[in-house]
Amino acid sequence: MHQARLRKARQQMQKRSLDAFLSMHMPNVFYLSGFSGSSGALILTLEKCVLLVDPRYSIQAREECKDAEVRDFRGVSSVKAVSDVINELRPRRVGIEADHVSLSIYRNLRRSVDSSIGLSSVSGLIENLRSVKDxxxxxxxxxxxxxxxxxxxxxxxxxxxxxxxxxxxxxxxxxxxxxxxxxxxxxxxxxxxxxxxxxxxxxxxxxxxxxxxxxxxxxxxxxxxxxxxxxxxxxxxxxxxxxxxxxxxxxxxxxxxxxxxxxxxxxxxxxxxxxxxxxxxxxxxxxxxxxxxxxxxxxxxxxxxxxxxxxxxxxxxxxxxxxxxxxxxxxxxxxxxxxxxxxxxxxxxxxxxxxxxxxxxxxxx
Ligand SMILES: [Mn+2]
Structure with a gap:
């Protein structure tokens, strides 16, 4: 079920010339991974799907998400943890959800993600998929x-x-x-x-x-x-x-x-x-x-x-x-x-x- 959704999300990414996509908007994270916690971040590339959660949710996320690589982070801010994963995966262009990311989070991401990696504002990429229910x-x-x-x-x-x-x-x-x-x-x-x-x-x-x-x-x-x-x-x-x-x-x-x-x-x-x-x-x-x-x-x-x-x-x-x-x-x-x-x-x-x-x-x- 989540595999099919990830496939569709990747098609949409390719249409928009993105080789990575970041969501910190929980309804979209839930749709793509099944994770039902109150905060987390999903980083999707054409090959990988990484779900980042804090220690409150480590056990729950591993139980709920069979199609994502669950990682937990501690001792750093969530933006720093997200940036570390993006820098490790080295995409060319990451889609950022313009309707859900605050200006301060965007600025912090831009500061900690390698300058060679583009951050593009996208709107409705997952919402359009969610509109047609499986x-x-x-x-x-x-x-x-x-x-x-x-x-x-x-x-x-x-x-x-x-x-x-x-x-x-x-x-x-x-x-x-x-x-x-x-x-x-x-x-x-x-x-x-x-x-x-x-x-x-x-x-x-x-x-x-x-x-x-x-x-x-x-x-x-x-x-x-x-x-x-x-x-x-x-x-x-x-x-x-x-x-x-x-x-x-x-x-x-x-x-x-x-x-x-x-x-x-x-x-x-x-x-x-x-x-x-x-x-x-x-x-x-x-x-x-x-x-x-x-x-x-x-x-x-x-x-x-x-x-x-x-x-x-x-x-x-x-x-x-x-x-x-x-x-x-x-x-x-x-x-x-x-x-x-x-x-x-x-x-x-x-x-x-x-x-x-x-x-x-x-x-x-
Ligand atoms: Mn109503």
Whole structure:
């Protein structure tokens, strides 16, 4: 699995006239080597793959990384250790990840790497590979999505008026972990009433009340991969405005999902949902992009937005998450994870969404 990824990375290096590539960006290091620690550096040449870790991670790195030569360093800075390996391997030109290396690290590298070795700024070399998921990656995201779906079903049975947003978020997290998630993909959002009008609201100590909307946005992380799902429910009987807006968001989401296919642009898919919402008078209430790519990172690259350059291809995993947010009233978002296949969209998250779920009724059923 990592051998195939290293092969692809080397092809990309050759296309850019690089005979070495340095990554200190952990999502990329994990992708290329399987190392899941919090810091390390991977130096890839056309023949060698060296993973440098500090002593905290020596044992773990040797266990996790069968396709890399693991070395540990102590008593020197990580930049000095990286420079020593580069000087030993003597490439002509090393690609440095411009989006992830700080100016001070770059300056220190330039000082300690032999002046005959070129350091070139590169962007997206590994991210472009990560955008097309292999079978193993899709299996992890599928497993994460299954856990999130099962957690949602369990949470619905637990939620009732009187518990706080923070307690609702904790219930989500508890069920995710209990069902086998390694951890949450990100800080769970549980936002009720007017707080739900903030797309990325923080859970508060406010207690859930009958008649309120409750927006739950959460995800599981499994084997280093994330899923991301949002459902909006109502505590008790929904009113007509809640039902009206829910239907618009749902319809916008279903239309966008249906349009997903290889060759379509991220912008096109975004506009299908956006135009539908605008035509119903809520254009100003959908401020964010329709979705992002999903993988080792929760925001694993741009996907569906008004500015996206992405052309969809089989193996992309994207979220589709339109929302309508009205200040002082509340917000409704519905989010699912979608795998792009030759035939179109395969939805990976399956929690019910056909109707605005009445939590109290679901509870009594
Ligand atoms: Mn999302």
């Amino acid at each position: 079978e193993h990656e899709v299996a992890q995201i599928r497993a994460a999505a299954k856990i999130a779906d099962d957690a949602f079903a369990a949470v619905i049975a637990d939620i009732k008026p009187g518990i706080t947003e923070k307690e609702a978020a904790l219930l989500v997290d508890w069920h995710l972990r209990k069902l086998g998630a390694d951890r949450e993909a990100f800080d769970t959002i549980a936002a009720a009433g007017t707080n739900s009008s903030c797309p990325h609201a923080k859970p508060t100590d406010a207690k859930l009340k009958t008649g309120q909307l409750l927006k739950l946005d959460f995800g599981a992380r499994v084997g280093g991969y994330n899923c991301d799902i949002t459902r909006t429910v109502v505590i008790g009987e929904p009113d007509s405005k809640q039902l009206e807006i829910y239907q618009i968001v749902l319809e916008a989401q279903l239309k966008a999902i249906e349009a997903i296919a290889p060759g379509k642009s991220g912008r096109e898919i975004d506009s299908i949902a956006r135009d539908y919402i605008a035509a119903r008078g809520y254009g100003d209430n959908f401020g964010h992009g329709l979705g992002h790519q999903l993988g080792i990172e929760v925001h694993d690259g741009p996907a569906l937005s008004t500015t996206s350059e992405l052309i969809l291809e089989p193996g992309n995993v994207v979220t589709v998450e339109p929302g309508i947010y009205i200040e002082g009233w509340g917000g409704i978002r519905i989010e699912d994870d979608v795998l792009v296949t030759e035939r179109g969209a395969e939805v990976l998250t399956h929690s019910p969404k056909k109707d605005l779920i009445n939590v109290l009724r679901a509870h009594s059923e």
